[in-house]
Amino acid sequence: MLRIHRIELSVYCHATEDLDKVVSSLLNLIPETIRERVKITKQSVKGYYGNIITIIKAVVSGNDAIETMKYIASKISDVEKSILRASLKARYDPRSNKIFFRFDKQELYRGRIVVSDSDDIVHVALSFKGKGGIDDVEKLLSEIGLI
Template sequence: MSSVPFHYIDLRTFCYATEDEKRVTEAVRTFLPEEFEIDRVENAGHHGDRIVVLSARVERADDIRHVLTRLSELPDVETVMDELDDRVDDNCAFFLTLDKQAAFKGEVRRGAGLTLRAKVEAYPAKREAAIENARNALEDVRSTAE
């Protein structure tokens, strides 16, 4: 895969007061290249409890390939590809939620806790073109990883 049809990939999760921030950070790192910077913003919940938002924006092609390679490890990546009509919006953004608990263990599974949003390149910027580009990228990275 010489070029990647994504402008960027955003990963984001919340670390609640009941969670260990280092463990949640490790869960995010499961999808990121080594030494990638993770942004940290501390907030307060409705009842004053601490909530830390951890996020990372991946913009370089090699780093995007790394994230896509990790996504290709999904046991149900075929299902994700079949659901692209529902996962790509009118603004050419691809959405997927990942299992934060599994990610801490280094595993890649769909689930709750970690949100992935990727801006798909499409010229012209049409949803159908974005779906096709996302499908091709996932197929390319999957076949390269095999």
């Protein structure tokens, strides 16, 4: 039986951006009741042109991961759900048993969850435990209301 195992969230903060606002964007994907248990890591790296980029990451596991996906499902619009449903196979990697989502960083700061294919995003990697393929992933995400 396939089940949600872990969520890895990451976002880039460029030198011109407010770090606290970017962290808020990431945290807006996690229920308030779970946020204080989530460890946020920050790593500074240099970009191609020598500019400082901070990589912000968070990991949510177990029941907190399930609750987080239900939270996202409750906040995302029907239009966004249909976009996810239509692109589900392209987002799924059977080798790693993960599905990948990209949500607009600016919209997240405003409290809206919007699917995006741009570069200014919060990246979400959802891993599963158990046997199953894309059909099982689709069924599970449908059951929690994400698609």
